[in-house]
Amino acid sequence: MDLRHNKNFKAGAVITAFMLALIVMGLFWTPYDPNAMSRDKLLPPSFRHLLGTDNFGRDILSRVIEGAGATALIGAATVAIGLAAGLIIGGVTGWYGGWLDEVVMRLNDAVAAFPSILLALVLVALFGGGKYKIIVALGVLFVPSFARIVRTEVARQKSLDYVASARLMGAGDMRILFLHILPNIVPVLLPSVAIGFNNAVLAEASMSYLGVGVPPPDPSLGRMLGEAQTYLAAPWYALSVGAAIVLLVLGFGLLSEGAGGEHGAA
């Protein structure tokens, strides 16, 4: 399939590029200092403040850019943890099989049976909130789904001829697993990574919205949405923050949809 003619893929690429550009720009420059308060409270959008100001007179556009960056970073870190652990667990269990495989996959099922937001709340209840703890908590949550996908693929690939050929050439288990099999399962993994990123973004936003996520000095789209809910008389506040979350998720959703991934696989 030629991705250049796929409308979903093109739209996703444009949206993702736009959000990434905003986030990268936000690292160096935002229209205003995101935390600078002023007396211009809850101003509607204008040329001075493109998305208006919030209840402390802070520029919403600057805060949305900062928040999107923080949320995207948490999402990426979460997926990285889940993917790394999932690759090791799924790779080893899929390759060796046997009782280890049975036990680990049973445990995997038990963890996966918890709804992810519930498990995240439990982990926060146990270990407390904070940016890095949230990343670890969400990362742990994403291990089972990645582990399962990797395990299934490794188990399928290990009986193929190219693996036998590598073995004949004297390659060790780990070499075959990570140098020969891994590159072959990347196409299957990519859509799950995109979906995983979306789920991580949504989970982080939900947790921060509930007030158990990223604590106040760091910006967070979820928490801003929670604050905006109290000021619905100024609807542009909630709308711009919510739109940022939607765009972040939509971009990757369209990309993976366009690339042929099924939604909800991870």
Added chain:
Amino acid sequence: MLVTLLLISLLAFLAFQLIPGDPVTKLLGSDYTPERAAALRHEMGLDRNVLVRYWDWLTGFVTGDMGASYSYGMSVAAVMEGKGAVTAALSLMAWGLVIAISIPLGITLARWQGGRLDRAFVAMNQVFMAIPPFFLGIIITYIFGLTLKLFMPGTAVSPQDGWGSFLGYLVFPALAIAIPKAAMVTKLLRSSILGQMGQDYVRTAYSRGNSRWGVLRSHVLRNAILPVVTFVAMTLADIVAGSIIVEQVFALPGLGRLLLVSIGNRDYPVVQCIVVIIAAVVVFMNYLADVVTQTIDPRVRLG
């Protein structure tokens, strides 16, 4: 399924034993003396072996005795009374809405594939799936609550105020949960029907003079609905979990709000109980999804 349930309850129980911080110290506060702490620890059974306590807790849980809450000074069962009904009503209503919206819509879209409605749906579908339920909840609050004044935001109606007005209020949070899910189910049903439309038996049915609608109704739907039924059954589990957040948006006094408050209070017996209940519901729903799939499609065997 029983094994999974047991594992979940064991994991949940063990997890709460690992918490840094001693509930006894917190309960006694400034009255703390080592003797009193030891006495209270004995009274609460905290001086016994972990597995013994797990067994006691589990047998108690099954018989409805869920222990005492730390912060409310009453039993967990009393704290939870009425909260479960709110969450259950919200989840079931959202689930009903998902079915009521997506089944007719999915069939309609597939019937007039490529039509204006169908193209609009395909274009908008990803957007609906990308909206988090709490943001949708805020939008609904703004449109129906603040602008159209159909309900008062922030003043939740509880079942005690009469079931009619309670259910009326629930429609809005239920919609917030249902719309993204309905978008997924509609998409699945539409593509499932379209996938079946290319099969040989469909061509045969056409060749016998059936209309497109006739083929759809009496031949295709039975096959196309199978994956959808499984998905819809599994959606209920997601909806229950999603209601934790949406209860917060609409200030509904359900299990989700109690869970958050209890996490804030470090009231672990309550947290533990709610977690196990919700997880058990989810596992049970997924199991039910398997059973239903098997019943309507004898080709599928349970593993």
